[in-house]
Amino acid sequence: MYATAPPPGGVRPPTSSVELSLSAKSLKDRDIISKSDPFAVLYVKSGSGWTKLGKTEAKKDDLNPTWAKLFLVEYHFESVQQLKVEVYDQDSSSPDKLKDQDFIGGAEFTLGQLMGAPGQSGSFLLTRGKSTSKHQGSLLVKAEEAKASSEAVRFRFSATSLANMDGMFSKSDPFLIISRLREDGQSWTQVHRTETIDNNLNPNWRVFELPMQQLCNGDPKRPLSLQVFDEDRGGKSDLIGHVQTTFEEIQGKRGTNFVLHNEALQKKKGKKYTNAGLLVATEVEIFRDHTFIDYLRGGLEMNLIIGIDYTASNGPPNDPRSLHFIDPRGPNQYQHAISATVSILQEYDADKQFPVYGFGGIPPGAYDVDHCFPLNLNPSNPEVAGAQGVLQLYTASLGHIRLHGPTFFAPLINQSMRIANQLSDPRKQKYFVLLIITDGAIMDMQGAIDALVEASHTSPLSIVIIGVGPADFSSMVALDGDGGKLRASNGRVSARDIVQFVPYNRFVGYPDALTRETLAEIPRQLCQYMKPGYPGQGPPQGYQQGSYPAQRGYPRQGPPHGAAPGYPGYRG
Template sequence: SVPGTKVELTVSCRNLLDMDTFSKSDPVVVLFVQVSGSSEWKEFGRTEVIDNTLNPDFVRKFVLDYYFEEKQNLRFDVASFGAQDFLGQAFVALGEVIGSQRGRLERPLTGVPGKRCGTILLLAEELSNCRDIVTMQLCANKLDKKDFFGKSDPFLVFYRSNEDGTFTICHKTEVVKNTLNPVWQPFTIPVRALCNGDYDRTVKIDVYDWDRDGSHDFIGEFATSYRELSRAQSQFTVYEVLNPRKKCKKKKYVNSGTVTLLSFSVESEFTFVDYIRGGTQLNFTVAIDFTASNGLPSQPTSLHYVSPYQLSAYALALKAVGEIIQDYDSDKLFPAYGFGAKVPPDGKISHQFPLNNNVENPSCAGIEGVLESYLQSLRTVQLYGPTNFAPVINQVAGIAAQVTDGSQYHVLLIITDGVISDMLQTKEAIVTASSLPMSIIIVGVGPAEFEAMEELDGDEVRLSSRGRYAERDIVQFVPFRDYVDDSGNQVLSMARLAKDVLAEIPEQLLSYMKTRDIKPRRADPE
């Protein structure tokens, strides 16, 4: 999968162990990255060595590809160079660094028995030149006439130069018919595409005369760079269009016309990381299907069966998704509900009962707390029916509607066997929720056909209810059975599940912010 972005990590340490007899330690930090879904660690890189200090600020940085939907485990080993003394280590997920305030995280170093090893400080910054977007407009004057019966039909082709001197096409303008003085429409292009973030790299532009049969005639060419273009806007720079073949043949050849840059502006595209660093909190809510179609929890055939040897499909799905999301939720308190059961003391059917049995405060501490309350509920409620999704969706939507300034974003995880009873009401609830800062993840467990869930997902056809269409696609559905692999490697298959379920969340959050024109808050400097 394509990395969401590149993140640069800056490393410092404070109060390191002093291992040298005659001077202070000479620390170096080695970064190891855990290979996805295994217990193997690979060395990623190391900082420079700083002599004689217990409080190093390292200059050499680590640049990592960042994926929101994966747990990217990092291990930092600190050693004293030369003496090869081990000074301690820290384990951290990349998401924790990005999810912490202002992208700064401080962790104690451990690993030297009986000793205080000091701390490691990590700062995560997104590499920025890779997301500017340029809008520009060009026009031309007195281009060569190429068509026998009329003037030319000119268009421009932009190429960026590669390291090896070759060129890659990166943009084509539209064709302006029958003129030697065309004005092309403004167009936008990512700076990445134009020059790969290197502002002085050559950008070559060819001018062609369009022909219906595809054998477009070459009028001429000129070269510039991103830096030159960005300065040109204030000076109305005029580029000469030259045709090398004509230049060689004709002594009096001046040019084949000129191209003028009319306007040039740069905007930054905000990314998921910008919002998280600016303080947007992801609030995670869980809803679990307690309907009778799951089977009696005491029976091994039940989807809720708790065996001493392994977690149920419900518990596995909850853990896989929750463990990644919790890095982005500062209070680590997760409201958790059940639906479709008869609840004590009076056996009333409920579609949003708190798993911890506390109506005032349905939040559980961490994913472990949710699991504990889930297992507790299985022992006390009676699985029943029908399977209604709408009440819990409306419940979370009501909370999401209270804060719409972009500082809070809600993710509702529904785990279900997919036999839905209130399809019309659920569609209505999702269409209403689609204008709020929230996303819904549905994990389908068990053998059912999940057509209804696929319809709610809305990837193929935009979801609608009573003539209203969903403003954004906010539902992501995956069937759990696609991820249970035969080799029994649960770690790997759950990592794949989390990856597919969470892959759409950054885009869904961005689409909410964009339609509301909410800009990320600037992360305050210290």
């Protein structure tokens, strides 16, 4: 959430983090044959526009969904904070593109309106357009102050002898839902749902992690509800059994059975009823959920890699309509994007030296298009000093690099992976950010996805893509991964989200907002990389100061044939 300007004297008013949970009732069905698969998107008003804070999961065939996704927002008592929720029916053929989903309805409200309501919850009509008479259902939003906690819990649950809800010829398809009692003592907030295990009365669910704040808001005595359901993909899932407990009790009874109860089943079976099954927490481990600031305090170094688009769709640099035109009256979009990002990230880089690459152009002395060439024409050391050095090199390169195409990302991503892996140092934690500035849709989508999936498993790397110009960037949204995990051509899925896409045009006139949006996901992505099970626990070997991995097509010892190590008028 964007902070307000501090009051006179430089003292910022006290703020709180507030957790929002969303549910809906009686949604208008947008599907003809089946029920809608609704999901919700939360926005905050920023200037004259709206900024997306995130989206929930889709709930299949459910017109009364309770979404598990929780949203953390910063609450400023002294400010009007306008929020908007839009509910859509997910189209499975293109789940990543919001414009392709069926819009069910939306609602606007202020955070203050919610916080001042009884029980800090509010019900809002979902409407399409300005007419409230054509409501599409109702939205329920619940707020609760989030208690700060740096601890998280790693769980594994299993169950035995579950009641079979599917009759004689098949078995239940169980999943587990964990909910916590809200502070009002009357309603529950879902905090986690496991995967479904088909046709199994003795399921062993995968390990999962929950922050203590999300699980019980930092209170180990907060009542928790554990419910096991039999999934019915064509309708409402059946409750197999439930038990109420606390995290304190779960931790104390690790490895001990919890008896699941089902009152309806007990009434039906009478004296033959014993229980609905047994649930056990086979793994309960508390660990410190380190923050981005923890890593910075420990000496983590951020390293920036930059990729600049030299495809012909940018337009000739000497044409005032070109995205590469150097206008003495002010920076072009490439210059602005470089300044907005590099000026922030360089503060976390000890030597403030960044490798800079071009792609989609023909560098001096070369005859074919190159999809990853060092902008200073020195493959052995493509580093440039500071934000001003990057801007000077970019300006000097225009007119000497022939714009070409097509737009390929995979070579640049692969080179960045090599840098991140080979320059990692066990003596000092490092994390790399690849900034790609581009003007159009990529032509190697599957190749780029394959590279991104590989990077998500192996490399200390995040990727920020800034789209400049008026092109259609719908393909970039798919790379962002907000709609689900990326899948490589070999079937492997991404281990973590490492991409943030930002359309420049949305932030024209708001330079600070562009910077915030561009860098917003990096702390979370870095912390996820450092968690157990990810390669951040044991960084790759092989760091040598000033030595960069050789690029395909370029000899290590020098620049391309016939190229001078630089441009006229530029001193790197």
